[in-house]
Amino acid sequence: MSGNGDGKKKIRWNSTGFLRLGLAVETIEHGGLKLRNINIAHVIEGSKFNSFHLSVLLWCIFLILFDGFDLVVYGAVIPSLVEEWGTAPSVLGLIGSLTLVGGLIGSLLCGILADKVGRKKVIISCVVLFGTFTLLTGFAQGPVDFALYRFTAGLGLGGIPPLLVVLTSEYSPKSIKNIMVGVMFSGYSIGGILVSLLGMKVIPDLGWQWMFFIGAIPLLSIPFLIKYLPESLYYYVEKGEYKKAKAIVKRLDPSYVPHEQDGFKNDLQSVTGVPVVKLFENRLGRTTTMFWIACFMGLLMVYGLGTWLPQLMVEAGYPLNSSLLFLFSLNIGAIIGSICGGWLADRIGSKRVLISLFTFGAICLILLGFKPGSIVLYLLVAVAGAASIGSQNLNNAYISTFYPTYIKSTALGWALGIGRFGAILGPSIGGVLIELKLPMYMNFISFALPALIAAAAISFIQDKYNSSKSSFNGEFQQWYEKID
Numbered sequence: 001m002s003g004n005g006d007g008k009k010k011i012r013w014n015s016t017g018f019l020r021l022g023l024a025v026e027t028i029e030h031g032g033l034k035l036r037n038i039n040i041a042h043v044i045e046g047s048k049f050n051s052f053h054l055s056v057l058l059w060c061i062f063l064i065l066f067d068g069f070d071l072v073v074y075g076a077v078i079p080s081l082v083e084e085w086g087t088a089p090s091v092l093g094l095i096g097s098l099t100l101v102g103g104l105i106g107s108l109l110c111g112i113l114a115d116k117v118g119r120k121k122v123i124i125s126c127v128v129l130f131g132t133f134t135l136l137t138g139f140a141q142g143p144v145d146f147a148l149y150r151f152t153a154g155l156g157l158g159g160i161p162p163l164l165v166v167l168t169s170e171y172s173p174k175s176i177k178n179i180m181v182g183v184m185f186s187g188y189s190i191g192g193i194l195v196s197l198l199g200m201k202v203i204p205d206l207g208w209q210w211m212f213f214i215g216a217i218p219l220l221s222i223p224f225l226i227k228y229l230p231e232s233l234y235y236y237v238e239k240g241e242y243k244k245a246k247a248i249v250k251r252l253d254p255s256y257v258p259h260e261q262d263g264f265k266n267d268l269q270s271v272t273g274v275p276v277v278k279l280f281e282n283r284l285g286r287t288t289t290m291f292w293i294a295c296f297m298g299l300l301m302v303y304g305l306g307t308w309l310p311q312l313m314v315e316a317g318y319p320l321n322s323s324l325l326f327l328f329s330l331n332i333g334a335i336i337g338s339i340c341g342g343w344l345a346d347r348i349g350s351k352r353v354l355i356s357l358f359t360f361g362a363i364c365l366i367l368l369g370f371k372p373g374s375i376v377l378y379l380l381v382a383v384a385g386a387a388s389i390g391s392q393n394l395n396n397a398y399i400s401t402f403y404p405t406y407i408k409s410t411a412l413g414w415a416l417g418i419g420r421f422g423a424i425l426g427p428s429i430g431g432v433l434i435e436l437k438l439p440m441y442m443n444f445i446s447f448a449l450p451a452l453i454a455a456a457a458i459s460f461i462q463d464k465y466n467s468s469k470s471s472f473n474g475e476f477q478q479w480y481e482k483i484d
Contacts, residue, residue: 036261037264040237046174053252062221064160064187065187065190066218068192070215071192071306073212076203078310085143090435096431098150100303100424101154102157102158106126111163119235124226128222131156134149134212134215135212158420165397178345180342181396182341182345193335199211283465284403287462293453294354295392295399299420299426300429303423303426304429304447305330305447308431316440333383358387359452364387368381370441371440391454
């Protein structure tokens with residue numbers, strides 16, 4: 001126990017006693033009463049994984065699943081659209097990019113709205129928006145209305161992933177934060193797997209339209225989201241809704257007994273409206289720039305391959321069903337990369353894992369261009385999935401743990417915002433490559449280069465300034481005290 005020197009306020013750091021968790025509990029003596037001020041960051045980071053954590057994780061997996069479904073479904077139906085409408089690949093690539101422009105706008109707007117009205121309301125609104133216009137996409141009669149519906153659906157889809165990353169990260173115990181985010185993002189790849197499995201049966205038998213009808217299923221979940229999806233504990237504390245905050249703390253730590261006088265300390269929202277310039281202070285400038293480059297290249301790969309892998313394989317002479325199996329392999333690899341990579345990152349560090357994944361992925365993408373045997377081919381596609389989608393998922397988790405709490409949301413939001421420009425560029429590059437009729441190996445080399453650039457960017461990140469390694473000690477403590 002240590003005091004602040006005035007004899008009235010005492011800070012108690014305990015691993016047992018007040019709560020089962022290892023918390024920082026500020027006990028304030030006022031008028032003969034002992035008031036408790038609970039540090040919610042320590043409540044969450046020191047919590048033991050239980051049914052509440054699982055419910056947050058499962059809801060986020062469910063929602064990110066359909067975000068992944070939407071990414072891959074467009075690539076799966078492109079061959080059908082070319083056959084039915086005769087649309088040029090460059091135009092289809094532009095439509096894919098237009099959807100992501102909508103996603104970029106949605107991401108920026110939803111981040112601002114979430115700070116004002118809460119993450120839960122914005123997430124549910126996004127589900128309504130993208131579900132409705134995904135349903136309408138199935139009724140499109142040509143490229144123009146198809147593009148309009150896809151753009152509007154993108155507004156909703158763009159707002160969901162950043163909010164789910166933050167919500168999962170905020171409710172993750174510190175010891176498993178990387179793997180929690182990795183498992184959550186595996187839902188993204190499960191959505192891609194569903195596209196490939198359903199597409200092999202649905203597209204030939206029912207038509208491409210039914211893939212979008214299936215993609216609108218989240219509309220049915222709205223009543224359940226309203227009832228069961230939790231709001232951010234940080235948001236409740238920031239808005240002074242302490243009764244709701246206490247209920248969540250009780251679910252995080254069943255040994256907690258709420259008191260009427262209990263207050264909360266909210267480190268994450270200590271500063272509101274943090275300007276982006278803060279990401280370049282305290283020797284973080286180089287790291288921030290490298291994260292932005294890695295996100296740009298990572299999302300270029302994710303959306304480029306997700307949109308054009310089936311068509312690339314068709315161009316190489318594979319039948320559509322075989323091409324959809326490649327999409328299946330890509331997303332299986334992404335799941336393995338996200339979960340195993342997250343597990344490794346919690347043990348040996350995110351930096352080493354990301355450099356390895358991006359590098360191996362680049363090698364595998366280059367080898368894909370030389371048409372190896374079937375078994376080797378599927379294996380290479382799986383590693384490419386781990387290196388693209390899996391690596392981007394791990395990079396999101398890395399960013400969410402690297403920065404001090406008061407700029408964490410700003411850091412992740414801006415990195416994903418910059419990355420969205422890569423996502424917009426990816427589908428357009430794929431369409432241009434196919435129209436150029438380049439040798440197959442050149443197409444895959446074009447997607448391997450971003451992986452190598454991302455690996456190089458990660459290697460320049462200065463891990464010695466990682467706030468998760470210093471916690472409330474050293475330089476991070478000094479940063480926090482400067483703004484307190």
